[in-house]
Amino acid sequence: MRVLIVGNGGREHALAWKLLQSPQMQQVVCVPGNGGTANLDRCSNLPLSIDDFEGIARFALVNNIALIIVGPEVPLAMGITDYLKQHHLTVFGPTRDGAQIESSKSWAKDLMREAGIPTAQATVFTNAEAAQSYVRSQDLPIVIKADGLAAGKGVTVATSLDQATAAIAACFEGQFGSAGQRVVVEEYLTGQEVSILAVTDGLTIRPLLPAQDHKRIGDGDTGENTGGMGAYAPAPIVTPALMSRIQTEILEPAIATLRDRHIDYRGVLYAGLMITSQGDPKVIEFNCRFGDPETQAILPLLETPIEKLLLACAQGQLEQFPAIVWKPGASACVVMAAEGYPGAYKKGLEIMGVEQAESNGATVFHAGTQRKQNTILTDGGRVLGVTALGEDFGQAIDRAYAAVQCIQFDGMYYRRDIGDRVRPIRSSQN
Numbered sequence: 001m002r003v004l005i006v007g008n009g010g011r012e013h014a015l016a017w018k019l020l021q022s023p024q025m026q027q028v029v030c031v032p033g034n035g036g037t038a039n040l041d042r043c044s045n046l047p048l049s050i051d052d053f054e055g056i057a058r059f060a061l062v063n064n065i066a067l068i069i070v071g072p073e074v075p076l077a078m079g080i081t082d083y084l085k086q087h088h089l090t091v092f093g094p095t096r097d098g099a100q101i102e103s104s105k106s107w108a109k110d111l112m113r114e115a116g117i118p119t120a121q122a123t124v125f126t127n128a129e130a131a132q133s134y135v136r137s138q139d140l141p142i143v144i145k146a147d148g149l150a151a152g153k154g155v156t157v158a159t160s161l162d163q164a165t166a167a168i169a170a171c172f173e174g175q176f177g178s179a180g181q182r183v184v185v186e187e188y189l190t191g192q193e194v195s196i197l198a199v200t201d202g203l204t205i206r207p208l209l210p211a212q213d214h215k216r217i218g219d220g221d222t223g224e225n226t227g228g229m230g231a232y233a234p235a236p237i238v239t240p241a242l243m244s245r246i247q248t249e250i251l252e253p254a255i256a257t258l259r260d261r262h263i264d265y266r267g268v269l270y271a272g273l274m275i276t277s278q279g280d281p282k283v284i285e286f287n288c289r290f291g292d293p294e295t296q297a298i299l300p301l302l303e304t305p306i307e308k309l310l311l312a313c314a315q316g317q318l319e320q321f322p323a324i325v326w327k328p329g330a331s332a333c334v335v336m337a338a339e340g341y342p343g344a345y346k347k348g349l350e351i352m353g354v355e356q357a358e359s360n361g362a363t364v365f366h367a368g369t370q371r372k373q374n375t376i377l378t379d380g381g382r383v384l385g386v387t388a389l390g391e392d393f394g395q396a397i398d399r400a401y402a403a404v405q406c407i408q409f410d411g412m413y414y415r416r417d418i419g420d421r422v423r424p425i426r427s428s429q430n
Contacts, residue, residue: 036366339411
């Protein structure tokens with residue numbers, strides 16, 4: 001079996017790594033891949049852009065690719081799945097219509113209202129003056145969101161009126177391009193955030209292990225939002241009873257309403273949830289793809305062959321697929337970033353110590369890296385995701401940080417408190 005993965009981040013490296021654990025996997029091709037995927041056995045990088053739909057389709061047809069997995073949200077929102085399906089290729093990832101659940105926050109809010117899914121109250125604006133007038137009448141904190149895709153940076157939790165009005169101005173003045181032409185102003189929810197990644201064939205939907213991400217750049221959840229600085233799984237706050245509620249109150253109504261809108265949604269539906277102090281789940285946002293870095297924490301615990309699971313989704317056969325099987329224990333991933341991220345940062349810095357980190361029992365997933373001959377260089381803001389497993393969270397977290405200590409590159413930065421909330425807790429998988 002040959003599989004093609006679209007994308008070049010840590011999520012895509014984790015997917016390739018997991019696929020290659022299967023003896024049925026003849027080859028994995030990553031478009032364009034990174035320095036980590038370039039070094040995997042039976043894996044190769046194809047130097048095409050993620051928006052070169054014609055080139056990807058041509059390669060897949062000529063090379064008998066059995067499944068295409070689309071990692072990032074941008075090509076999904078551009079319609080890569082629609083294009084590839086027109087060429088009779090099998091794709092894991094929603095169509096352009098389905099990807100609106102991430103590419104337009106106002107569209108997603110409308111779908112949630114239609115489905116009766118619990119979420120924060122929100123109002124949509126198309127001009128700055130009306131939005132700023134509205135926030136002056138609301139309680140603080142309040143959440144300002146650019147409607148479209150902004151690489152995880154279009155959300156501001158405003159604790160002052162000045163901060164709220166500045167965030168609105170930034171959107172309408174073009175800081176996020178066309179993504180900010182419409183703004184969603186939303187009530188501020190309190191509680192614990194949880195990531196629920198679920199796979200679906202458009203009829204049946206099954207959650208993977210719950211994870212918790214750390215989105216802020218600084219220890220103690222301070223500073224700017226990022227794409228994610230680390231994650232752990234399975235999140236203990238999501239008990240079996242709560243997961244049952246998430247399934248029946250959020251996941252199943254979302255898929256049913258998509259189907260009512262004549263959208264055949266096959267891929268990942270990622271629900272970013274707030275678990276309130278009363279223990280109720282509310283949707284902060286939906287995403288249309290695997291989370292990053294949640295994927296790097298979740299997949300090392302997966303026992304079920306991933307290619308069979310994703311193929312069942314793409315082929316509309318998930319209902320007949322056996323229950324997903326997980327390893328016992330806990331997983332923790334620590335993201336190592338470039339100095340300056342999420343702002344400006346340097347590229348091309350040599351990375352050392354990855355082999356030593358992996359010899360200590362961790363798995364190092366490459367994100368913003370490139371390989372030149374035998375040297376690994378930085379090539380992005382989030383550079384590496386260092387993942388380790390353990391019998392409990394304390395062991396997994398300690399092993400991940402021990403591996404982080406083996407790695408060096410100029411200006412490297414990482415949070416030192418990933419998983420502190422769960423360190424004393426044994427995983428429910430034990």
